[in-house]
Amino acid sequence: MxxxxxxxxxxxxxxxxxxxxxxxxxxxxxxxxxxxxxxxxxxxxxxxxxxxxxxxxxxxxxxxxxxxxPDVEAAVLVLAEEMSLQHFRFANIVRDTKWRGRNGYDGACALADEFFAFWEENQPVLRVVDLATEEGDGRFRTIRTWLLNDLTNALTEVVAQLKAEGRHPDEVDPSAVAAVLVSMLAHVAAHRYGLEFWGIRTNDVRTAMARILYWSITAQKPPS
Amino acid sequence: MxxxxxxxxxxxxxxxxxxxxxxxxxxxxxxxxxxxxxxxxxxxxxxxxxxxxxxxxxxxxxxxxxxxxPDVEAAVLVLAEEMSLQHFRFANIVRDTKWRGRNGYDGACALADEFFAFWEENQPVLRVVDLATEEGDGRFRTIRTWLLNDLTNALTEVVAQLKAEGRHPDEVDPSAVAAVLVSMLAHVAAHRYGLEFWGIRTNDVRTAMARILYWSITAQKPPS
DNA sequence: CCGTCGACCTGACGCGGTGTCAGGTCCATG
DNA sequence: CATGGACCTGACACCGCGTCAGGTCGACGG
Missing domain, CATH: 1.10.10.60 (Homeodomain-like)
Known part of the structure; x- marks a missing residue:
């Protein structure tokens, strides 16, 4: 790769x-x-x-x-590349967080918030990136990957670290956990308004995601 | 609604x-x-x-x-409607599972497997459904909703039940948890091959999702 | 077996968007 | 103010869409 x-x-x-x-x-x-x-x-x-x-x-x-x-796609591709330069926004949160107790939970909340904010800001372009990726367009897939790769790696590392400390059982694969968490964040952020439409409050969704993040990373019950 | x-x-x-x-x-x-x-x-x-x-x-x-x-969309819409008749496949698993211990964990695995299988079987049509939904097409959104609604409701109910029994803290909103879990399942199933491409084994992903499902529903550590 | 009528199909066309030239316009420079 | 290269565009060939009017087919009654 x-x-x-x-x-x-x-x-x-x-x-x-x-x-x-x-x-x-x-x-x-x-x-x-x-x-x-x-x-x-x-x-x-x-x-x-x-x-x-x-x-x-x-x-x-x-x-x-x-x-x-050469075509409309190419123009959007440029916009998407521009956007993907912000990839560090996510990974930094993970790296700057001490994943313990209240502190870790705050990090989880911050990560969820960052996703909501990022999707809000870049919704039109992200829509096309998701679309084109799903249609098998390699150029957009690459961008999507770069955008989320940093974060996935950062999460993988944290989980691997805590697994080495014996917090996670053997069958936990750090990169699989990271991938699933990133998928969750991206998809929920993308469908935030769809959920609101069904009467599901963004704030409750945020809590649900933060708790899953916290638990998946630390293997501990999130603090209230 | x-x-x-x-x-x-x-x-x-x-x-x-x-x-x-x-x-x-x-x-x-x-x-x-x-x-x-x-x-x-x-x-x-x-x-x-x-x-x-x-x-x-x-x-x-x-x-x-x-x-x-009237157009290609309409034809695909018919295929999608046909497909959505299988919506019960997901909800049934949730309803037939006793969410306790090993039993509950097996249910979580079964649910993940069912998503993988369903996406595998219907990938071409589902791709269009996701696509069109994201583009704001109401007809496809309705289908996507019907397909996943049963499951979301079933999950909401189970979580609400266990919350009533005091297993979940106050800040947990059952329907938000259900929505997040369904989002996770759908998105990961859709990107399964993308993940394999990055060396992440489907089996590990399945485990990661099953553990998150089990924990999110029961608030208990999954059995090994 | 044949004629007939309605269900079914299609050739032909106008429309609108794509992508490409050859040639025209603009402006920085000497 | 003339000139040449950077920049723009009108005009065109092409293609897929969606719509008719009119042609074909086959089931059914006689």
């Missing part, structure tokens, strides 16, 4: 469709197109997002769009 | 595009189109699934397809 780490996309070797290196004006147009893509995603389903519409919204023509992106 | 319960679709009042009630031959064509849709979904991403292709595969013309379905 040796792949390039996620890094600030290098503006220096951006290329337009014809191989040109875009100048000031060109980059401005590209950025405008990206912004319009992001905006339109907020109100339009991905499947209905047309190049024509993005171009019109950006006050330019479809042909210009193709100057900078 | 008073809606019609999911029930065998009534073949008696099927209508073709022009309002006709189809006869033997017509229904055969319709079925053939559905089968081809299901088959093509196995190998084609939903976004690339064209009416032309389904029609050709079924040895007929696009116009015929529109005779029976």
């Amino acid at each position: 040796a792949a390039a780490p996620p890094t600030e996309p290098d503006d220096a070797d951006l290329r337009a469709a014809d191989g040109r290196v875009p100048g000031r004006r060109g980059r401005a147009t590209r950025t405008r197109l990206l912004e319009c893509t992001r905006d339109m995603l907020r109100t339009t389903s991905y499947r209905d997002l047309k190049v024509v519409d993005i171009a019109r919204e950006a006050g330019t023509s479809p042909a210009t769009f193709y100057q900078y992106f | 008073a809606a019609a319960p999911p029930t065998e679709p009534d073949d008696a009042d099927l209508r073709a595009a022009d309002g006709r009630v189809p006869g033997r031959r017509g229904r055969a064509t319709r079925t053939r189109l559905l089968e081809c849709t299901r088959d093509m979904l196995r190998t084609t991403s939903y976004r690339d699934l064209k009416v032309v292709d389904i029609a050709r595969e079924a040895g007929t013309s696009p116009a015929t397809f529109y005779q029976y379905f």
